[in-house]
Amino acid sequence: MNAEQLKGKWMQFKGELKQQYGKFTDDDLTQIEGNYDKFLGKVQERYGEKKDELIKWAEQWHQKAMQKSAGK
Secondary structure, X not given: OOHHHHHHHHHHHHHHHHHHOOOOOHHHHHHHOOOHHHHHHHXXXXXXXXXXXXXXXXXXXXXXXXXXXXXX
């Protein structure tokens, strides 16, 4: 997922992100607000040792979202 993709799907993504990875606060999500670099920074801050796992999850989430959009 790149910066434009995250920005475009932010409203959908943030709810599932918070549900899947509970260390993100509402304040974190407000600060990120679809900004990919800020997202990566918060991932590192909250889940340093699991950063790669979370990035992989985000990529998989994006692929599923794109498949759903294509199916409409």
